[in-house]
Amino acid sequence: MDNRNDLWRHVDASKERFIELSDRVWAIPEVCYTEKRSVAEHVAELRHQGFRITENVADIPTAVIGEAGEGGPVIAFLGEYDALPGLSQESGVARHSEIEAGGHGHGCGHNLLGSAALLAATAMKNWLAENKLPGRVRYYGCPAEEGGAAKAFMVRAGAFKDADIAISWHPSSFWEVTPPLSLANTRADFIFTGRASHAAASPELGRSALDAVELMSVGVNYMREHMPSDARVHYALLDTGGIAPNVVQAHARVRYSIRARDLPGMLELVGRVKKIAEGAALMTETTMEMKIVSAVSNVVGNGPLEQALQGIMEDLGPPHFDDADKEFARQIRATLSQKDIDAVWRAIGVPKTEAELADFTVPLDSPRNPAIGSTDVGDVSWVVPTVQAHAPTVAIGTPFHTWQVVAQGKMPAAHKAMVQVAKAMAATGAAVLTDPQLMAAAKADFQKRVAADGGYTSPVPPEVQPPLTMSTGG
Numbered sequence: 001m002d003n004r005n006d007l008w009r010h011v012d013a014s015k016e017r018f019i020e021l022s023d024r025v026w027a028i029p030e031v032c033y034t035e036k037r038s039v040a041e042h043v044a045e046l047r048h049q050g051f052r053i054t055e056n057v058a059d060i061p062t063a064v065i066g067e068a069g070e071g072g073p074v075i076a077f078l079g080e081y082d083a084l085p086g087l088s089q090e091s092g093v094a095r096h097s098e099i100e101a102g103g104h105g106h107g108c109g110h111n112l113l114g115s116a117a118l119l120a121a122t123a124m125k126n127w128l129a130e131n132k133l134p135g136r137v138r139y140y141g142c143p144a145e146e147g148g149a150a151k152a153f154m155v156r157a158g159a160f161k162d163a164d165i166a167i168s169w170h171p172s173s174f175w176e177v178t179p180p181l182s183l184a185n186t187r188a189d190f191i192f193t194g195r196a197s198h199a200a201a202s203p204e205l206g207r208s209a210l211d212a213v214e215l216m217s218v219g220v221n222y223m224r225e226h227m228p229s230d231a232r233v234h235y236a237l238l239d240t241g242g243i244a245p246n247v248v249q250a251h252a253r254v255r256y257s258i259r260a261r262d263l264p265g266m267l268e269l270v271g272r273v274k275k276i277a278e279g280a281a282l283m284t285e286t287t288m289e290m291k292i293v294s295a296v297s298n299v300v301g302n303g304p305l306e307q308a309l310q311g312i313m314e315d316l317g318p319p320h321f322d323d324a325d326k327e328f329a330r331q332i333r334a335t336l337s338q339k340d341i342d343a344v345w346r347a348i349g350v351p352k353t354e355a356e357l358a359d360f361t362v363p364l365d366s367p368r369n370p371a372i373g374s375t376d377v378g379d380v381s382w383v384v385p386t387v388q389a390h391a392p393t394v395a396i397g398t399p400f401h402t403w404q405v406v407a408q409g410k411m412p413a414a415h416k417a418m419v420q421v422a423k424a425m426a427a428t429g430a431a432v433l434t435d436p437q438l439m440a441a442a443k444a445d446f447q448k449r450v451a452a453d454g455g456y457t458s459p460v461p462p463e464v465q466p467p468l469t470m471s472t473g474g
């Protein structure tokens with residue numbers, strides 16, 4: 001049976017509430033683990049729609065699960081709602097204009113991400129009820145994707161134990177099945193402690209923690225030549241030991257992000273960076289403590305689910321953008337460089353056009369060259385067969401984590417993309433639920449891939465708890 005039109009009718013029937021939800025979350029940008037108001041908005045909507053609600057998932061106050069339906073398989077829709085620091089930006093203007101100096105902003109479009117996933121879950125719930133079908137649909141409200149690895153902690157706490165399939169999406173320039181490539185990523189703090197002293201009168205008595213951080217950077221930069229070319233290491237200074245040059249800095253702290261193609265590669269690189277930190281401590285006669293903040297795994301793809309989603313996305317087609325959508329996209333593109341635009345076209349391996357907004361579906365076998373980051377969806381994909389979509393919420397070429405993404409995040413084009421992708425996700429969930437062969441093929445493909453890679457071990461060490469205070473340097 002083809003259920004798509006029924007699912008799509010349910011999405012259209014509910015969409016206005018979810019567009020409003022997305023816009024409200026856009027207006028209250030909250031970063032890593034501080035998403036109190038954003039999760040409250042999602043909980044209120046789950047309650048309104050009649051989901052059974054579990055709050056404080058994995059002891060994370062801003063994580064929630066809503067479930068509906070009885071018996072049958074469990075289809076999980078993954079949502080996010082965290083923002084990014086320093087990206088405050090007005091909506092609907094094509095120039096950098098902060099709402100609040102230094103404020104946060106939805107520079108990765110997670111206001112749309114969470115709302116569309118919840119819309120897909122709601123449509124599927126209503127469709128199950130209308131057809132009196134066995135099956136459960138779950139919305140996972142996941143905070144802190146931007147570095148907090150909430151899903152890795154939720155996986156570790158068993159929140160996905162009985163889920164059969166997981167479906168998610170991410171805002172993008174294009175309409176496509178998300179290529180299942182991402183890097184495993186560990187964030188670790190290196191905390192150096194030395195001894196303060198008068199930097200002129202008694203420098204020989206001081207031991208500088210700041211020197212240790214600098215020497216560590218030098219060591220890591222020498223390591224770069226001798227690491228796999230797709231590995232990534234970057235850092236942020238959390239504590240430089242104070243503002244006085246005449247006080248030898250007794251404390252300093254640097255946060256590293258260490259990424260590699262897979263978990264064994266990442267663990268090896270983390271070990272090498274740790275040795276460099278130890279060497280820096282030895283050279284400066286300081287002490288060093290390493291604290292893992294959070295970690296995520298690479299994404300495991302799923303052939304049958306990707307093919308099913310591709311078919312649905314081709315049938316649906318990209319959102320229908322009108323002249324006003326295209327005009328604003330043109331204004332945004334005027335703020336981008338040709339390199340920004342060329343880079344996203346190269347990523348999908350499709351010949352470049354002048355289109356301002358995506359008007360085609362990227363073929364599954366396109367010769368892609370994607371820019372690869374990390375996501376905590378990776379950990380879900382190691383324990384549940386998982387598939388993700390990209391939908392065009394932004395003008396083609398818009399780099400993520402920029403004010404341009406925030407400026408476009410509650411425009412009509414973004415709303416159209418979130419509704420269209422909710423349709424693709426809901427139809428994929430229904431396709432798996434009603435096609436035991438597809439379900440079996442997805443599970444077999446999942447088991448084969450996970451076994452080939454030696455099974456799943458959490459990238460988060462057992463003693464590490466969700467870093468609920470990470471955004472304040474904790």
Ligand SMILES: Nc1ccc(C(=O)N[C@@H](CCC(=O)O)C(=O)O)cc1
Nearest residue numbers: 145146147170185296373374375376
């Ligand atoms: N479809 C996307 C998924 C993740 C990201 C992203 O920027 N993720 C962060 C989070 C990293 C992490 O979770 O370890 C990153 O790569 O730095 C961007 C687009």
